[in-house]
Amino acid sequence: MSEAEILVAKEGAVRRLTLNRPQRLNALTRSLLGALSDSLADIAADDEARVLVISGSGRGFCAGQDLGDKGAVEDGRACRDTVERYYNPVVRQIRSLDLPVIAAVNGIAAGAGMSLALAADITVAAESAAFDLAFARIGLIPDAGGTYTLQRLLGPARAMALAMLGEKLSAREAADLGLIWRAVPDADFNKTVETLSARLAAAPTKALALMKKAIHAGGHHSLEQQLALEAELQSQAADTEDFQEGLAAFFGKRAPLFKGL
Structure with missing residues (x-):
């Protein structure tokens, strides 16, 4: 039996969703996005949940769309279907969830993985993590809400340059720009996420x-x-x-x- 693509953990009032394709740096497939959407719906209906943490298995947070997911991105029609049916619902669910959502970025967050991280309410990253808006390098535009969040976090000038140049940012650079809340030393990362989630779980x-x-x-x-x-x-x-x-x-x-x- 294949391992679940989304790991779900309950720790008191804290809910944790972990993208679980570590061998592919948790690259997104339609199957994984469907499982993520289902898990988010379950948490939305969970009266005991008071905070959600989204992270990735292994050494990556999320490497973006898995280009090997056959039929997902071959042409314009496939891309539109994938974005509308799989990405957009997940972003809407995260943004509308009636509790705080933390993106715990433990490694690379690239492409739609970066957009997913920025859809959260609070994004905290390990200093060894990086953010890579890689769309321009394959001839696509940022999706999964990327063009929405980038300009609101950075302003249109920086958002435009970052999208067009497709440059990789270290976690520290992302924090300094105001793209994320905080970058913390790797040794302190898990404790920081644990403390933050506990604090929010005890909040009103x-x-x-x-x-x-x-x-x-x-x-x-x-x-x-x-x-x-x-x-x-x-x-x-x-x-x-x-x-x-x-x-x-x-x-x-x-x-x-x-x-x-």
């Missing part, structure tokens, strides 16, 4: 989900639209049990114990 989950919605919307809203959205989402946050706990902890001069409710 519903407020974080509303925060995520607001920040994503802010990139295309006018100021007036964003002020109106903030008022609406703040009212939803104030109706949560966690807000009442936050108030009680503040006035009681103690640490809050949030339950994600």
